[in-house]
Amino acid sequence: MTEMTQDVLVKRIGYEAERINSYELIAQRGGELTPFTAGSHIDLHLPNGMLRCYSLVNDPRERHRYVIAVNRDAESRGGSSFVHDTIRVGDIITISGPRNNFALQEQAEHSVLIAGGIGITPLLSMIRRLEALGRRWDLFYAARTRAAAAFLDELGTVRSDHSRIHVDFDDERSGRLFDLPAIVGNAPAHAHLYCCGPVPMLVAFEAATADRPADRVHVEYFQAREAAATGGGFDVRLARSNRTIAVEPGKTILDALLDAGIAANYACTEGVCGTCETRVVEGIPDHRDQFLSEEEQAANKSIMICCSGAKSRTLVLDL
Numbered sequence: 001m002t003e004m005t006q007d008v009l010v011k012r013i014g015y016e017a018e019r020i021n022s023y024e025l026i027a028q029r030g031g032e033l034t035p036f037t038a039g040s041h042i043d044l045h046l047p048n049g050m051l052r053c054y055s056l057v058n059d060p061r062e063r064h065r066y067v068i069a070v071n072r073d074a075e076s077r078g079g080s081s082f083v084h085d086t087i088r089v090g091d092i093i094t095i096s097g098p099r100n101n102f103a104l105q106e107q108a109e110h111s112v113l114i115a116g117g118i119g120i121t122p123l124l125s126m127i128r129r130l131e132a133l134g135r136r137w138d139l140f141y142a143a144r145t146r147a148a149a150a151f152l153d154e155l156g157t158v159r160s161d162h163s164r165i166h167v168d169f170d171d172e173r174s175g176r177l178f179d180l181p182a183i184v185g186n187a188p189a190h191a192h193l194y195c196c197g198p199v200p201m202l203v204a205f206e207a208a209t210a211d212r213p214a215d216r217v218h219v220e221y222f223q224a225r226e227a228a229a230t231g232g233g234f235d236v237r238l239a240r241s242n243r244t245i246a247v248e249p250g251k252t253i254l255d256a257l258l259d260a261g262i263a264a265n266y267a268c269t270e271g272v273c274g275t276c277e278t279r280v281v282e283g284i285p286d287h288r289d290q291f292l293s294e295e296e297q298a299a300n301k302s303i304m305i306c307c308s309g310a311k312s313r314t315l316v317l318d319l
C-alpha cells in the first residue's frame with residue numbers, strides 16, 4: 001500500500017447494534033480532517049497488517065471527525081474481529097482516504113436508498129446530505145432483527161416531510177417480503193437508486209434494475225461476488241521497469257507483485273474498493289471485480305490486480 005496515510009485518534013466507540021460498533025476518529029493533533037463527500041470510505045491500516053475499508057456515516061459537512069461503523073463479521077478474516085477486539089478509545093490508528101466509489105448524485109430530484117444490514121452506513125451519510133439539500137429520498141432498510149439494525153435511533157430522529165423510511169426485519173415480517181422488484185418498480189423513472197448490503201441483495205437489485213438507465217443505478221459491494229483468479233500460468237510485464245513477473249497457480253497478480261518486492265496500491269483485496277486499479281498496456285484481463293462497470297471491463301483498459309487474472313499469456317501493465 002503506497003497511498004498517503006495519516007494517523008487519527010480514536011475519540012469514542014459506541015454500541016450501535018448487536019455486533020456493530022461505531023468509531024469516532026479525529027485528527028491526532030486536533031483540527032480539520034480532509035473533507036469528504038457522501039458515500040465515501042476510508043481505509044484502516046490495522047496493526048496486524050490488514051487493510052480494511054469502512055464507509056463514513058457522519059454528515060459530510062463535519063470537518064472535525066470521521067465516523068465509521070464496523071460489523072463483527074461471523075466469517076471475519078481478521079479485519080472486523082481485530083477492530084472489535086483490540087481498538088480502544090485513545091488509540092492512534094493509521095488511515096488513508098477518504099475516497100468515494102459510491103458518490104451521491106446531489107442534483108437528483110428523488111433518491112431511493114436500499115440497505116441490507118451494515119450496508120446502511122454509506123446511505124446514512126447520504127441521508128444527511130440529502131436532508132441538507134432538501135431533496136426527496138426514500139430509505140428501505142432490511143435487517144435480521146431490530147436488535148441487529150444499527151442507527152435505528154438516529155433514523156428515528158429524521159423528521160422529513162418529503163421523505164420516507166421503511167424498515168423491515170426478517171423476524172417480524174408476518175408474511176410480507178422485502179420485495180426488491182416492487183421497490184424498484186415503484187420508484188419514479190427519474191429517481192436515482194442506490195443499494196448497499198450483502199451480495200445476494202446486490203445481485204437481486206442489479207437484476208431488478210436491469211432495465212433502468214445505468215447512470216441512475218448505484219451499487220456498493222463490501223465483499224467479492226466471485227472468487228479471485230488464482231489459476232496463474234501467465235506473466236505480467238511491468239512496462240515502466242520492463243520486469244517480467246510469473247504469476248504462479250494459487251496466486252493473484254497482487255500476490256505475485258508483492259512477493260517480488262514490488263510496491264503496489266491495494267486495500268480491500270476483494271475487487272470492490274478500486275485502490276489497486278492498474279492501467280493495461282497490452283493483453284486481455286480476466287476481470288473478477290465488482291468495481292469496474294461492464295463497459296469498462298469490456299474495454300480492457302484497466303484491471304483490478306487484487307482479484308483479476310489474464311486470458312492472454314502475458315499482461316503488460318503500467319507499473
Ligand code: FES
Nearest residue numbers: 267269274276306
Ligand atoms: S484492492 Fe480493492 S479493488 Fe483491489
